[in-house]
Amino acid sequence: xxxxxxxxxxxxxxxxxxxxxxxxxxxxxxxxxxxxxxxxxxxxxxxxxxxxxxxxxxxxxxxxxxxxxxxxxxxxxxxxxxxxxxxxxxxxxxxxxxxxxxxxxxxxxxxxxxxxxxxxxxxxxxxxxxxxxxxxxxxxxxxxxxxxxxxxxxxxxxxxxxxxxxxxxxxxxxxxxxxxxxxxxxxxxxxxxxxxxxxxxxxxxxxxxxxxxxxxxxxxxxxxxxxxxxxxxxxxxxxxxxxxxxxxxxxxxxxxxxxxxxxxxxxxxxxxxxxxxxxxxxxxxxxxxxxxxxxxxxxxxxxxxxxxxxxxxxxxxxxxxxxxxxxxxxxxxxxxxxxxxxxxxxxxxxxxxxxxxxxxxxxxxxxxxxxxxxxxxxxxxxxxxxxxxxxxxxxxxxxxxxxxxxxxxxxxxxxxxxxxxxxxxxxxxxxxxxxxxxxxxxxxxxxx
Numbered sequence: 001x002x003x004x005x006x007x008x009x010x011x012x013x014x015x016x017x018x019x020x021x022x023x024x025x026x027x028x029x030x031x032x033x034x035x036x037x038x039x040x041x042x043x044x045x046x047x048x049x050x051x052x053x054x055x056x057x058x059x060x061x062x063x064x065x066x067x068x069x070x071x072x073x074x075x076x077x078x079x080x081x082x083x084x085x086x087x088x089x090x091x092x093x094x095x096x097x098x099x100x101x102x103x104x105x106x107x108x109x110x111x112x113x114x115x116x117x118x119x120x121x122x123x124x125x126x127x128x129x130x131x132x133x134x135x136x137x138x139x140x141x142x143x144x145x146x147x148x149x150x151x152x153x154x155x156x157x158x159x160x161x162x163x164x165x166x167x168x169x170x171x172x173x174x175x176x177x178x179x180x181x182x183x184x185x186x187x188x189x190x191x192x193x194x195x196x197x198x199x200x201x202x203x204x205x206x207x208x209x210x211x212x213x214x215x216x217x218x219x220x221x222x223x224x225x226x227x228x229x230x231x232x233x234x235x236x237x238x239x240x241x242x243x244x245x246x247x248x249x250x251x252x253x254x255x256x257x258x259x260x261x262x263x264x265x266x267x268x269x270x271x272x273x274x275x276x277x278x279x280x281x282x283x284x285x286x287x288x289x290x291x292x293x294x295x296x297x298x299x300x301x302x303x304x305x306x307x308x309x310x311x312x313x314x315x316x317x318x319x320x321x322x323x324x325x326x327x328x329x330x331x332x333x334x335x336x337x338x339x340x341x342x343x344x345x346x347x348x349x350x351x352x353x354x355x356x357x358x359x360x361x362x363x364x365x366x367x368x369x370x371x372x373x374x375x376x377x378x379x380x381x382x383x384x385x386x387x388x389x390x391x392x393x394x395x396x397x398x399x400x401x402x403x404x405x406x407x408x409x410x411x412x413x414x415x416x417x418x419x420x421x422x423x424x425x426x427x428x429x430x431x432x433x434x435x436x437x438x439x440x441x442x443x444x445x446x447x448x
Contacts, residue, residue, distance in 0.1 A: 011097045012215035024218055031210050035150045038208035039143035040166050045201040046106050047170020048194035049113045050136050054272045055179050056190040058279055070122050072402020077126045078133035079395030083388040085137025090384020093141040103206035105138030110198025117191035141383045144367055149212045152225035157317055161308020164363040168300035179290030247381055252373055252444045259437035260365040260386050261393030265430035267358055268394040273401055280418045299355030307360035319369045320442045327435035330357030338424050366390055373444050
């Protein structure tokens with residue numbers, strides 16, 4: 001039975017290569033557009049199934065269903081299973097047919113969200129949200145494997161930047177659309193809405209995606225574009241596992257893992273607790289708090305695309321200098337957000353700076369840089385290794401932040417008061433450490 005499932009998801013055999021150049025060009029143009037639509041819009045829409053918990057925290061706390069610490073435990077369950085799944089599923093993605101791999105993942109994460117709308121028991125919520133994290137972990141490795149199969153080396157910064165807008169699309173839909181839905185219909189619809197979106201996304205992904213180009217009789221994309229960093233290599237399927245394991249011997253990968261993990265602390269701190277912070281410290285409504293965070297996601301879309309174009313065009317696909325620029329933008333945004341003037345315009349500027357800087361860093365440290373320095377045939381494994389560390393960082397953040405926030409919470413005359421100071425220091429310190437770790441990789445070699 002297990003072998004049958006593995007065979008169902010496995011990539012197809014390479015077909016005899018088409019010799020007609022016009023046919024090759026036409027097929028590549030057709031499928032590249034569809035693949036980018038599927039992995040960008042599809043991943044963006046399915047992202048709402050991951051972030052729903054961050055929007056419903058205040059109504060759930062106010063209803064007495066879960067405490068901040070319990071919500072931190074539920075949220076961390078997703079990050080820990082996502083971390084493990086991103087590693088294992090990243091390795092599997094290098095061997096998989098993305099049409100089936102991603103469509104299945106999108107459908108199952110949708111089902112988890114639909115079920116969460118009925119749950120009020122903490123341990124059941126932990127299990128179900130953990131399962132959601134596991135199925136969500138198919139998405140990023142699958143998207144990167146599809147991208148590296150259909151786009152060449154010197155296109156990758158731009159295409160990765162465009163694909164990275166998926167995070168911002170998902171965040172924007174969650175904070176604004178899902179937030180407004182929750183404000184109107186209650187916290188359960190914060191799960192049911194994304195669940196219904198996920199079902200439609202799974203169908204669309206199956207219709208648009210394709211397996212690797214050689215399974216369609218097309219040459220490898222780097223050969224088609226004549227775009228290799230060095231001598232092109234074509235490992236046999238039997239040697240793919242050996243290439244995957246070689247990644248674990250690269251010191252730069254492990255430094256990048258730590259840099260990404262500390263970036264993800266801050267990323268998910270704002271995603272998970274930003275709405276609550278704006279509601280409790282600044283007194284904004286759920287809809288207004290969601291709108292402010294949506295500004296950061298819109299800026300993030302610009303940041304992801306800008307990072308890709310700047311690093312490709314101005315720095316010849318050399319990422320470290322651009323990492324530094326975007327790290328400074330992110331830190332400036334964080335400092336203004338937490339310590340700047342208590343005015344709406346200041347928060348808007350802070351969200352723009354933070355969104356651009358953070359999403360540029362996630363684009364690079366969370367995947368693009370790893371794909372640059374690892375062999376391309378095992379891009380999924382590289383994403384998996386980075387991913388497990390990134391989301392362990394996110395999971396630790398969720399638990400630490402939840403505990404710090406609960407310890408800083410007092411109840412006076414039936415009214416909750418929050419002290420976010422220790423949590424904020426934890427979040428900003430993580431961003432500084434990430435910047436320093438990324439700087440140490442300035443001269444790291446790139447590979448085909």
